[in-house]
Amino acid sequence: MPPRISSSRLSQPQTCQCFRTRPCEPPSSRQFHASARHEVTHLRRDMYAWLKGPGKVFRKPLRGSTNYLSAYDKQGNLFRAKKDDRGTRNRDEVKEVAENEETASRRDLEDESLTDEDRSARAEQREVARNTRTAEDEETEARGGVPKERTTDMRPYPLNHMFRSQPVLSEELREQLYIQVAVNEYDLASVAASFGVDIRRVAAAVRLKTIEKQWEAEGKPLAKPYSTAILAMLPTTPFKPDTNKSITPHEPINDLPVHPHTRQQIFYPASESRQFTREDAAKVFSSKLLPADKRIPLPMLVDLEKWKLEGLDRQQRTERQVAKDTEAREEAEEQARKRAEWEKRTQRVVKGRRWDFKFQDISVDKVGKDGRGNEAVGYRYGMPHVDRKRGVVKIPTSVA
Structure with a gap:
């Protein structure tokens, strides 16, 4: 039967030819996990090229950004930081927008078909749009000049387009939830409705904050650098102390379960x-x-x-x-x-040694005709069913 492995794949024995003039040298021995000198593979060259090229932006991550791979192109440029994005308009574009608003106001004044109410309504719409753009610019400046992440930037795994990173509570919002519940003694439901956070998440955040405050009072060390690093990698729900601005809801808090x-x-x-x-x-x-x-x-x-x-x-x-x-x-x-x-x-x-016994007078008239009244003794523990008793009719005998 011929061999399954070709002879060309088998290692040839190290034999010394008789016509060599110098003595035979033994084969070089090295560790199995170590690579040979000057032996650089194709994948390793690609890795170093990526680290020196597009990957160098991840050495110093952007402030106020999740910095996922899906947010950058192959050259290492941030998609949402390009000139065609809304949050990165230069001064010339802002000046052009202001000139367009002045032109629109002058056009409304010259148009005789418009009434004073129509002119005031259009002016209010332009004012709302200008304030909205100003708020976006302020948020961009607060994030270090980086625009807010888009939906496509929330994918930490580039090959998995269905998974998107969900926001978590910021440290300021957690502290405010603790103050509202533990210090001001507000109701959990009211705090959840005011901040747009689920009532179960509010309770969990308050419990964790209570333990954190207790550890700080006891002098126990906290993993603050780890928490800061994790929060910097994930999208967070901010806390807005200004009462005139609308809150940022964290999640749907009033979903109705299917009965x-x-x-x-x-x-x-x-x-x-x-x-x-x-x-x-x-x-x-x-x-x-x-x-x-x-x-x-x-x-x-x-x-x-x-x-x-x-x-x-x-x-x-x-x-x-x-x-x-x-x-x-x-x-x-x-x-x-x-x-x-x-x-x-x-x-x-x-009073007992280990337990306290409570006795209460029960009237026989309150147990009901069948003895299953809600004020009867043993009602909270339930009563056994009569399905396995003999002589009991288990099928309906009449139709109501």
Whole structure:
């Protein structure tokens, strides 16, 4: 049977030919992981060429930017920093925009078909556009002259176009959430609605900040350089202390989970003259199902939107929400006080060595006809089913 490996691939033995005049030298020995001297592969040359060329921009990353590979071209130039981007207009372009606005204002004054209201409306639109551009320029200057990342710049893996890096809470925003909840003692739901952060994320940020404050008081070292480096690599949600400006929402905070009762398809006839509301739709699916306005995680967002449509600014909306939170907190404290007084009046506590035993008088009239009343003894632990008892009818005997 012929050999599977050709003889040309086999290493030839080191033999000494008899016609050589100088003695044979043994083969050079080196470590397996070490490369031979002056032996540079094609991939290594490409790597050094990239480090000296386009890759040199990553040695000193841009301030206020994620610096992902997908944000640069093959020559190492930032895509969004080119001249055709909005955030990098030069002074000549800004001057040209101002001249165009003056020309438009003069044209509106000369146009006799326009009324004073039309001229004022157009002037307000130009003012809003100019303020918007100024805000963009201020944000660009605050980021060190680097424009804000686009959607295509949020891809840390260039070959995976579907994955985009999601923003995280900035250090200033985390500190403000801790101050609002732990220091000012505002409600978690109100803080989540005010800052556009999910209520579970607010609770987690407050807990972590509490541990951080405790470690700082105990003198334990914190990994601040690591945290700063990680936050510099990821997009962050900033904190805007100015109450006149709108907040930057971090994530959708009022998504409604799909209830199992709403997964079925129901054809319900309704009159055309009747106003079919969300409460009616909830009753169609189930008699115990609440409408969507009452099942959302943050119902106060509906009130905030109503106040916004009324023309109230952010400061006034915040004051109203704080007043409602204070009223709700006082009501909850009053209910807790009444509950404690009722337990003290109706329960007897016997101190034990390891546990305290509480005794309460129960009336037999409150357990109901079948003994399953919600005030019966053992109700919280449930009652066994009678499915496996003999002689019990388990099929319906009548149709309601």
